[in-house]
Amino acid sequence: MTTDINKANISRRSLLQIAGWGSLLATFGIAIGSGLRFLYPRVLFEKPSTFKIGAPDDFKINGDSDYQVYEIWKAEQSVWIVREKNRMYALYAKCTHLGCTPNYFADDKVFKCPCHGSQFRGNGINFTGPAPRPLDRFNISISKEGIIAVDKSRVYTFKEFDKRGAYVEV
Ligand code: FES
Known part of the structure; x- marks a missing residue:
């Protein structure tokens, strides 16, 4: 009888020990995981705003357009x-x-918006529909080596279309 009680106590003690060690290991695991996460902070990688498109000669005008x-x-x-x-x-x-x-519909040289029917000519100027102004433009530049780059961090609305950067001379 005494032996059965001792065995029950021992197995209960073993269970408690296992649970204790398990908790301790889990706590260490969480602490180590948090530390590693701290070492590698979350960073949102965005595409660069500037991209190169090539040289002016890469862009031809077809026909007599x-x-x-x-x-x-x-x-x-x-x-x-x-x-x-x-x-x-x-x-x-x-x-x-x-x-x-x-x-863009190349045959008509027209941009058509599928939402409410606005239309823009090939140069981006609006001519019908609810669009209140021409299509905006991104900054464009040409390097000394003759490579053209577009920078999407700078947007020009139509009032600025004559500004340097809203177009590039080629
Ligand atoms: S969003 Fe283009 S016409 Fe309304």
Whole structure:
């Protein structure tokens, strides 16, 4: 009888010891995990605001048109590049009404917004629908080496289209 009671006490004591060690290990684990997390702070990696698009000669005007719209960077950067004979600029692919993404119809040379029907000419100027102003532009520049870069951190509205940076001479 006494032996049974002793065995029960021992197994209860063992269980308590296991639970105690488990708790201690869990506490150490959490402390170490927190320490490691502190060493590697959370950082949000954003795409750089500036990207290179190439040299002016990479952008040709097809046929006898006054300009050519390039859609290469629309999906990734929300940018259309427009090449005119002597200048280039970068249109922001965002409707100036409520921010939908227009589509470019090359045959008509028109951007059409699918949300409320605004339309913009190939140079970004609005001509029908509720959009209150032309498509905005991003900063564009050309390096000494002749490489063109677009900087999306600087946006120009139509009142600034004549400013250096809203276009680049080529
Ligand atoms: S968001 Fe483009 S017309 Fe309304």
